[in-house]
Amino acid sequence: MIRRPNQNRTIILLVAPACVFVLVFFVLPLIFLLSQSVLPEEGGFTLTGYRDFFESRVSRIVYLRTLKLGVIVTVICVVIGYPAAFVLARMPARRRSFLMSLVILPLMTNAVARTFAWLIILGKRGMINQTLLSLDLIENPVRFMFSETAIVLGLAQLFLPLMVLPLVSALENIPEDVLEAARNLGANRLTTFVRIVVPLSSDGLVLGATLVFTGSVTAFVTPAILGGPRLLLMSTLLRQKVVTLFDLHAAAVVAVVMILTTLAVNLLLRVFRVQQS
Amino acid sequence: MVSRWMYISLVILYGFLLGPFVIIFMAGFGANANLAFPPQGFTLDWFANVFETAQFIDSFWISLQLGLSSTIVSLIMGMPVAYALVRYQFSASGMVETIFSAPILVPGLVIGFAMLNFFVLLGDMSVLTGLFIGHTAILFPYSVRVISASLRNLDPYVEDAAVSLGANRLRGFLLVVLPNMQAGIAAAFVLGFITSFNNVPVSLFLSGPGVTTLPVSMLSYLEYYFDPTIAAVSTLLVIFTVVLVQAAERLLGLSQFV
Numbered sequence: 075m076i077r078r079p080n081q082n083r084t085i086i087l088l089v090a091p092a093c094v095f096v097l098v099f100f101v102l103p104l105i106f107l108l109s110q111s112v113l114p115e116e117g118g119f120t121l122t123g124y125r126d127f128f129e130s131r132v133s134r135i136v137y138l139r140t141l142k143l144g145v146i147v148t149v150i151c152v153v154i155g156y157p158a159a160f161v162l163a164r165m166p167a168r169r170r171s172f173l174m175s176l177v178i179l180p181l182m183t184n185a186v187a188r189t190f191a192w193l194i195i196l197g198k199r200g201m202i203n204q205t206l207l208s209l210d211l212i213e214n215p216v217r218f219m220f221s222e223t224a225i226v227l228g229l230a231q232l233f234l235p236l237m238v239l240p241l242v243s244a245l246e247n248i249p250e251d252v253l254e255a256a257r258n259l260g261a262n263r264l265t266t267f268v269r270i271v272v273p274l275s276s277d278g279l280v281l282g283a284t285l286v287f288t289g290s291v292t293a294f295v296t297p298a299i300l301g302g303p304r305l306l307l308m309s310t311l312l313r314q315k316v317v318t319l320f321d322l323h324a325a326a327v328v329a330v331v332m333i334l335t336t337l338a339v340n341l342l343l344r345v346f347r348v349q350q351s
Numbered sequence: 352m353v354s355r356w357m358y359i360s361l362v363i364l365y366g367f368l369l370g371p372f373v374i375i376f377m378a379g380f381g382a383n384a385n386l387a388f389p390p391q392g393f394t395l396d397w398f399a400n401v402f403e404t405a406q407f408i409d410s411f412w413i414s415l416q417l418g419l420s421s422t423i424v425s426l427i428m429g430m431p432v433a434y435a436l437v438r439y440q441f442s443a444s445g446m447v448e449t450i451f452s453a454p455i456l457v458p459g460l461v462i463g464f465a466m467l468n469f470f471v472l473l474g475d476m477s478v479l480t481g482l483f484i485g486h487t488a489i490l491f492p493y494s495v496r497v498i499s500a501s502l503r504n505l506d507p508y509v510e511d512a513a514v515s516l517g518a519n520r521l522r523g524f525l526l527v528v529l530p531n532m533q534a535g536i537a538a539a540f541v542l543g544f545i546t547s548f549n550n551v552p553v554s555l556f557l558s559g560p561g562v563t564t565l566p567v568s569m570l571s572y573l574e575y576y577f578d579p580t581i582a583a584v585s586t587l588l589v590i591f592t593v594v595l596v597q598a599a600e601r602l603l604g605l606s607q608f609v
Contacts, residue, residue: 084520085441088431092491095428096450100488103469104457110468154367157360173365175600180368182592184549186569187585191371194378194582199387201374231367238364263354292458294552295566299573309460309552316464316556326468329461340456 104333111326123327133311137331140308143222144291147229151237151286152279154230159241159278160271163248174242177235185232185295192228192300193219220302228296233289237282244278245271277350284343288336308332372589379582386577397583407584409561410568413479414548417564421486422494422543426536429494434524436495437502454489459552462489467556478559485553490543497542501535502528541599545592 111123127133162170162177180188195201196218203215218224248271256266272279294309301310308328315325374388379397381390401407432451436444454462466485470476505528513523529536554564563571565588569581 081439082441085435085439088435089447092428092432092495093447093450096453096488096491099484100454100462103465104461106469106473107461107465154360154363157357158364161357161361176365176369179593179596180372182545182549182596183372183585183589184566184569185551186566186573186581187375187588188371190573190581190585191374191378193577194374194386194388195371197386197388199385201388204388231371234364234368288458292460292552294460294555295570298570309458312460312464313555316467322468322472325464329464332458332461336456336458 107326107329110323111330114323123323124331126324127327127331133328136306136308136311139222139306140291141335143226143229143307144287146226147233147290148237148283148287150226150230151234152283155234155237155241155282156279159238160245162238163242163245164250174239177238180231181235185293186299188232189228189296189299192224192231196224196227196300219300220305222301222305224300225297225305225307228300229290229293232293232296233286236285236289240278240281240285241275242278244275248274277347280343280346284339288339291335292332308335375582375585375589378579379586381579384578386579390579397579398587400580401583401587404572404580406563406568406572407565410563410565413482413562414565417482417486418544418547421483421490421547422540424483425487425490425494425543426498426539429491429539430498430536433495433498433502434528437499438507451491451495455492459489459550460555463553463556466553471557478557478562481557482554482562482564485557486547486550489550489553490547493543493546494539497539498532498535501532501538504535505531537599537602541595545595 112119112121114120114123162173165173193200197203198215198217198219200218202218203212206212207215252270252274253266256270261269291307292309293307294313297305297307297310298313301307303310303314306314308331312325312328312332315321315328377390378386378388380393380395382392382394382396383390429451432447435441436447462485466481470481470484471478509531510523510527513527514520518526549566550564551566551570554567555570558564558567565584569584573581
């Protein structure tokens, strides 16, 4: 390569504008948010905002519900996504690329549109109720909307692609020979799957699970439409604190707890990756 | 190794992912106003309603302008960063990468809330400027990543040849590197635009009188009216996205970057 004079100056010139943008317009507002959560309007440094959050029954229930639904959604996405990704990864390239584009398509459509369909499926006169009514299995419509089940279904549909995509790229890299070797040495399908396929695709699995979990615990549209104002998650609680109660101090606390939760999950992922390699 | 029950999971996956779209299309063309299933009759009234509702038309233009401007700015500023990360080795590169992946790690709703507090409430900035800043920030990770991938595919010696033949670095970049990155730039552009155009969380708190993005105005419409107009908007958006993505895919092979 050609010797590049003034390399450091060049690098600074290339990187500086965007770095300044991110630091001033992104990091600074977040630092302000953090300070807002510990400096109430009355003045003085205090952690009462956090104490209030974890002592309040309502916000504790909301936080635990958010984490619980995140775990359930992640498990559902693994159960549906893993075998499906395995089939996709073993397909001939042409058919696979077509099917993969169908997995990506929903990601390119906005969450409101995708969540709206559930109103038609789960509503009082929706698909499921009409079917059950016409089969005489129920006499009155059942309320499926505004339930944890509705939120879980909506989130799983929203985030399944984020599980399938990393899994397919991890599973693609397992050579067919390895699976054949396992079979020739006497392993049945289950053993091969548990002892060969899972360890060799754990990177994709962990990445997918992290994306799905962090997506689920921070998603706003799905709980807003399918959970309603009485079944709050962290995101809808944050909106309520800002828009309805206009309690910016308490809202900042909720926001910081949300950031810390996603950071903790991402940190766990990093630790796992380091251990792997 | 692939057994029959695994194909069942494939059916569940696609039923789950694509079923909702079928239902939205059906509801958008159905005549009943209360979202009852199955839709009775056929009408285009809901589509007509979309074009007659000022809220949707206005917010569509805002989303379009916002998507274009934030994507272009994030690309123009992100491209030099990608170039520095791929072509040079420097000690702070890890830190630079962390800075530009940070916007992905912070929940969108929190970003929007922080922007509202700091710029709009404290700094008295207009909501529209806040939207532009927020969207540009969340697009950096995509622009930097996609452009870096595209740069890595380009032989650095091509550029060095231009320089040794007398072009300066900037000319070499503009005349040799840039034309060879067209596909990557276009892919980053489409990806960035779609990300901004569909975003709800960052935009949610950043809306004021007459200033709202399309997805947020769809959401607030849902809070007041319970009819298939949203199904009609969604149908139009799906067609818009498919056309955009197909065009990009045909022209440039978008999928290699996603």
